Amino acid sequence: MMILVRYLDGTYDMVMNYHLDDLIRDNRIIGFERANRWVTIGLDPVRGSGGIYLGQDRRLVEEQESSPVFS
Structure with missing residues (x-):
């Protein structure tokens, strides 16, 4: 599939x-x-x-918070 692009020089x-x-x-x-x-x-x-994500991993936090804790 062809896509129309605009280069830095405006072309x-x-x-x-x-x-x-x-x-x-x-x-x-x-x-x-x-x-x-x-x-x-x-x-x-x-x-x-x-690219590389260096912030907090939202999914990991949600999984940890919702995981049951067994004692």
């Missing part, structure tokens, strides 16, 4: 969807078009851009 191009993650990771584009709207990198949420 547009159509790229294969499997190139999108690399373009985002390498900071080569400022946005791309989704089916329903335009996405601006750094402003709108982008799936898979999390």
Whole structure:
């Protein structure tokens, strides 16, 4: 599937969807078009851009709090 992207210099191009993650990771584009709207990198949420998470693990905390304690 082809996706419309906008590069840092303001030019547009159509790229294969499997190139999108690399373009985002390498900071080569400022946005791309989704089916329903335009996405601006750094402003709108982008799936898979999390990297290493160093914060509190919400799921782990919930599991620990809800686990029964047996004495």
